[in-house]
Amino acid sequence: xxxxxxxxxxxxxxxxxxxxxxxxxxxxxxxxxxxxxxxxxxxxxxxxxxxxxxxxxxxxxxxxxxxxxxxxxxxxxxxxxxxxxxxxxxxxxxxxxxxxxxxxxxxxxxxxxxxxxxxxxxxxxxxxxxxxxxxxxxxxxxxxxxxxxxxxxxxxxxxxxxxxxxxxxxxxxxxxxxxxxxxxxxxxxxxxxxxxxxxxxxxxxxxxxxxxxxxxxxxxxxxxxxxxxxxxxxxxxxxxxxxxxxxxxxxxxxxxxxxxxxxxxxxxxxxxxxxxxxxxxxxxxxxxxxxxxxxxxx
Amino acid sequence: xxxxxxxxxxxxxxxxxxxxxxxxxxxxxxxxxxxxxxxxxxxxxxxxxxxxxxxxxxxxxxxxxxxxxxxxxxxxxxxxxxxxxxxxxxxxxxxxxxxxxxxxxxxxxxxxxxxxxxxxxxxxxxxxxxxxxxxxxxxxxxxxxxxxxxxxxxxxxxxxxxxxxxxxxxxxxxxxxxxxxxxxxxxxxxxxxxxxxxxxxxxxxxxxxxxxxxxxxxxxxxxxxxxxxxxxxxxxxxxxxxxxxxxxxxxxxxxxxxxxxxxxxxxxxxxxxxxxxxxxxxxxxxxxxxxxxxxxxxxxxxxxxxxxx
Numbered sequence: 001x002x003x004x005x006x007x008x009x010x011x012x013x014x015x016x017x018x019x020x021x022x023x024x025x026x027x028x029x030x031x032x033x034x035x036x037x038x039x040x041x042x043x044x045x046x047x048x049x050x051x052x053x054x055x056x057x058x059x060x061x062x063x064x065x066x067x068x069x070x071x072x073x074x075x076x077x078x079x080x081x082x083x084x085x086x087x088x089x090x091x092x093x094x095x096x097x098x099x100x101x102x103x104x105x106x107x108x109x110x111x112x113x114x115x116x117x118x119x120x121x122x123x124x125x126x127x128x129x130x131x132x133x134x135x136x137x138x139x140x141x142x143x144x145x146x147x148x149x150x151x152x153x154x155x156x157x158x159x160x161x162x163x164x165x166x167x168x169x170x171x172x173x174x175x176x177x178x179x180x181x182x183x184x185x186x187x188x189x190x191x192x193x194x195x196x197x198x199x200x201x202x203x204x205x206x207x208x209x210x211x212x213x214x215x216x217x218x219x220x221x222x223x224x225x226x227x228x229x230x231x232x233x234x235x236x237x238x239x240x241x242x243x244x245x246x247x248x249x250x251x252x253x254x255x256x257x258x259x260x261x262x263x264x265x266x267x268x269x270x271x272x273x274x275x276x277x278x279x280x281x282x283x284x285x286x287x288x289x290x291x292x293x294x295x296x297x298x
Numbered sequence: 299x300x301x302x303x304x305x306x307x308x309x310x311x312x313x314x315x316x317x318x319x320x321x322x323x324x325x326x327x328x329x330x331x332x333x334x335x336x337x338x339x340x341x342x343x344x345x346x347x348x349x350x351x352x353x354x355x356x357x358x359x360x361x362x363x364x365x366x367x368x369x370x371x372x373x374x375x376x377x378x379x380x381x382x383x384x385x386x387x388x389x390x391x392x393x394x395x396x397x398x399x400x401x402x403x404x405x406x407x408x409x410x411x412x413x414x415x416x417x418x419x420x421x422x423x424x425x426x427x428x429x430x431x432x433x434x435x436x437x438x439x440x441x442x443x444x445x446x447x448x449x450x451x452x453x454x455x456x457x458x459x460x461x462x463x464x465x466x467x468x469x470x471x472x473x474x475x476x477x478x479x480x481x482x483x484x485x486x487x488x489x490x491x492x493x494x495x496x497x498x499x500x501x502x503x504x505x506x507x508x509x510x511x512x513x514x515x516x517x518x519x520x521x522x523x524x525x526x527x528x529x530x531x532x533x534x535x536x537x538x539x540x541x542x543x544x545x546x547x548x549x550x551x552x553x554x555x556x557x558x559x560x561x562x563x564x565x566x567x568x569x570x571x572x573x574x575x576x577x578x579x580x581x582x583x584x585x586x587x588x589x590x591x592x593x594x595x596x597x598x599x600x601x602x603x604x605x606x607x
Contacts, residue, residue: 047403048411051401051403052422054400055485058434076436076440148566153345154345
C-alpha cells in the first residue's frame, strides 16, 4: 500500500501508472504477462499513435501518388514511378493560374480580415460599450454556421443584386468568414494584456500614438500574426463558400473539384505535398525563432 | 461566447476591468467596430434575410422571380428531400461519435502521456491540414479503392459483412457506400474534435489526479469522476465543431459516396449551381440552418453549459 501514500513528485501525472497494490516486480512475471502489463499501461498512447496514423495516412498517399505515372486520366491506382509531375508541376492547363488566383485572394482577404478583425478585437477587449452582446453574437454565428448555408445565402444576395460572380465576390466572401476567427485570436491576446504597461508608457510622456505603436501593437502582434495565419490558411483552402460565389474564376480548390470530374493529374498531388512541406517549414522556422528569442531573454 | 472557438478559454475573464471611454471618446469603440461589423451585417446577416425572401419567390430563370409568399416551396422541398436531411444528420452524428472515440484518447495522450513530445504531437495533428482538404479527400478514393489493401483486409476480417448487415456497405465494396462517407467526414473533422478536447484536458491540474489517487480511486474511477467531468466543456465544443460542419458537407458525399448517399449539402449545391432553382436552394439552405440551430440549442441546454456559449 505504500505506493499510494507516497505523494507523486515531479510533473508525472500519468493516469494509469499509479496502482493501488504494489505490482509484482517485472522479473517475477512471465514474458507474456509483462507484455500485457506494458500494453495496459500504454494503451492510450498506442491508440493515440494509431489516431495520428489515421490522420497522416492520406498525406502519405498524396505524396506517394505525386510520383505516380497514371495509366489514363485518373490518378487513383499505382502504375509506376516517375518524377515527371515534380519536374513540371505547372504542366497542366489552368493549374498555375488557379494557384495564383488562390494566393492573391488569400493574401488580400488576410489583409482585410486582419485589419478589420484587429480593430473589432481592440474594441471588445478594451472598451465598455452598449451592444457588446449583439456584437459577440454576430461574430459567433458565422463560425457556427455550416459553410453551405453561408455560401448559398451570400450567392443569393449577389444574384438578387445582379452582381456578377468572380474574383471580387470570392474576396468579399472570404473576408466575411475569416473575420470572426481573427477577432477570436486577437481578442485573447488583448484581454491578456497588462493595462499597466500602457499607463507606464503614458507616465513616461509617450503620446497616445506612440503608446499604441511602441507598446500596444508589439504586445498584440503574436495574436494578430496568429489570426492572419489562420485567415490565410482558411481562405487558401476554402472550397464550399467559393463554390457558390466564384462564377468562372478558378481557385486552386475549384481546380481540384473540376479535375475530380475531368481527370486528376499527379500535379495536384505535387502542389498538395509542396503546400504541406512549405507550411511545415514555416512552422519550424517560427519555432526556432521563438526559441532563440526565449534563450536571449533568459 | 467561446465554446466553439478552437482556442478554448481566453475570453470570459477581464471584461470587468474594461475601461469606460472618456466622455469625448465615446465613439472610439464604435469607430473600431464599425468597418468589421458592417461587413458582417452586409455580407452575412442581410444575405440570410435575402435568402429567406428568395425562398418565398416563384418564377423561372426566363420570366424572372416574384415574391409571392410561396411557402409550399418549403413543403415540397421537405417532402422531396427529407431522405437527404435524414442522411445529413445521421452521417454527421455517426462521424461525431467516431471523432469522439478516436479523438478523446488522442487528446488524452497528448495532454498526459506525450511529455516533452507534446509539441510534436500537436504539430502532427495540425500538419496534415496544410494540404488542401480536397486533395486529401481524393486520397481516400485511393485508400478505399475496390481490391485495395484496406478493403481486402476488411473483407478478410469479415468486417464488411458486419457493416453490410448494418446497411453501411454493399457487397465487398467500401467506396460509394455510407461507410466511406462517414469515414471521410470523421477524417476531415477530427482535428476540430481533438483541439478543443486537448485544450480542456490540458487545463486540468495534475494535482487533482494525485488527490484522487490519494483517496484510493483506481485509474478508472479517477477518469470517470475527475478527468471526464472536467473535460466536458471540450467534449461539448468538440462535438459542436464536428457536427455542424459535417452536417453541411457535400464533398465527402459527392466523392466517396454514391447518388444514394447524397446529403442536404449536395441537394443545395445541385439546386443552386446546376438546376438554378434558387427558391428551392434557398428554402433547403434555410431548413438546414433552422434544424441545426434547433438541434444545437437543444444539445447545449441538455449539456448544461449555457455559460460557455
